Amino acid sequence: MNISNRSPVTGARGRTKQHVIRRGLPLLILASALTGCSDGHxxxxxxxxxxxxxxxxxxxFVIGMCMIVVLPVFIFTPIIAWRYRxxxxxxxxxxxxFSKIMDTLIWGVPFIVVAIMSYxxxxxxxxxxxYKPLDGPKKPLQVEVVGFDWKWLFIYPDQGIATLNRLVIPVDRPISFRLTSASVMQTFFIPALGSQMDxxxxxxxxxxxxxxxxxxxxGRNVQYNGKNFYKQQFDxxxxxxxxxxxxxxxVKQQGQPLGRExxxxxxxxxxxxxxxRALGLDGDTVRFSxxxxxLFSTIVNSPHADWAAPVARPPRAGPAATLENDSTHPGTTAPVQAIPLKHATRASSLPQSDHPHGETAQ
Structure with a gap:
């Protein structure tokens, strides 16, 4: 078939496709580069x-040290291929x-790089x-964090308040977090401030x-914990x-008590x-006074896990009973969560766990 007889429509489509790629690719690269420039940090x-x-x-620093090893490979590979063609x-x-100089460079340089990076x-x-407290003249603000499915509760024990999915902190003041989960394992992470924690x-x-x-x-949870895992984010x-x-x-004036309901x-x-919505509030701003x-110790010490099958149990004495029997009516018992036997020991009776594996509440 003669190429000159090819349909002009086909040629126009090809040119249009090339035009879109040529114009769109730089915009795509620019958009990708700007995704890290949002106000959300x-x-x-x-x-x-x-x-x-x-x-x-x-x-x-690690990227720069790795380039000492990587760049020569990319530079000299085409040079050697061309020279010895x-x-x-x-x-x-x-x-x-054998070459003493080449052997020294090939083995010596990576060894030095690895030694420096290890140190x-x-x-x-x-x-x-x-786990190491930050130095500074200001007293750290104590914040207790509880991970639920699929939300974060932030308790300010010294202030007697709590917020849901919104953490407010003073600038230039160390924040000391104590974290636990009322459900399965999760990971607490604020990328702009550093250090994620399970x-x-x-x-x-x-x-x-x-x-x-x-x-x-x-901030977000970066540990998969169910279908709405991607929604477990906070400001x-x-x-x-x-x-x-x-x-x-x-919050003390406008928040509602963190009680049974x-x-x-x-x-x-x-x-x-x-x-x-369950509390009759508009939007997603939930604040507790x-x-x-x-409360934090009560949640940690409770042997009832959200991931276990629910069974009916009689109310038990102790601080956790206040929370477990919240939704009961007179003459009934609260449906609470059963857990496997190997997890049934109260946290207060378990031996203390050292860092970095966490600790149990007393």
Missing amino acids: ISFLDPQGPIARAQYEHFW YHGKAVYRPSWA VLWQQTTKLDP VMNRMITRLHLKASHTGTFK VDAVSAEAFDEFVQR AYTALSKRGTSEEVA RVSSD
């Missing part, structure tokens, strides 16, 4: 605290077997230990962070000390929007 490559800043610098003018040495990694691991049922893990700048950051507002005090007073809604599998100071 969703990446540790946009650090907003000292921990994230140290991780950011360590990341680029068929009919090339390079010297033909069929008996060549720096050991230093950074000790320096950035998430949270587990009936165990306590710790984390220390600080925000260096005011702003709104994104972190880093504000001035004055704004934080105003926030605390506003509220905890029943929290303990059900669902998003923060579903909790808000008059929060019990031992």
Whole structure:
């Protein structure tokens, strides 16, 4: 078939396709590059605290050290292929077997790189230990974090308040987190502030962070825990000390008590929007006042896990009974969660677990 007889429509389509690719590819690359520039600060490559800043610098240090090994491969591979090509003018040495200089470079340079990276990694691991309190003149703010399916509860024990899926912290003040899960294992992560931490049922893990700048950051659960895992995100507002005090007073005045009805809604599998609807609130902003100071310990010590089959049990004495019998009516018992026998021991009777595997509440 003569090429000149090809349909002009086919040629036009081909040119149009090439035009779209040529014009669209740069825009796609630009859009991808700008995804890290949003106001949400969703990446540790946009650090907003000292921990994230140290991780950011360590990341680029590792990249730079790896380039010492990687770049020569990419540079010299095409050079060698061209120099020793068929009919090339390079010297033909069929008996060549060993070069002291080449052997030293091939083995010595990677060894030095690995040794340097190992030393720096050991230093950074000790320096950035998430259990290590941050230095500073200000007293750390205590925040207790409870992971539910699929939402986060933030308890401020010293202030007597709590929020759902919104963490408000004062800027330039260390934050000391105690974390647990009321369900399956989850992972607490604020990329802009650094250091993710696993949270587990009936165990306590710790984390220390600080925000260096005011702003709104994104936090999330990065451990799959069910169909709505992708919705388990929260906002972190880093504000001035004055704004934080105003926030605390506003929650104390406008928040609702975290009592029986509220905890029943929290303990059900669902998003923060579903909790808000269950409590008769608009939107997904849920704030609690008059929060019990031992709520976190009560949740940790409770042997009832959300992932176990529900059975009816009589109410038991102890601080957890207040929460377990919230939705009962006179003459009935609360449906609570049964757990496998191997998990049935109360957390307070278990031996203390050392870092980094978490600890049990007392």
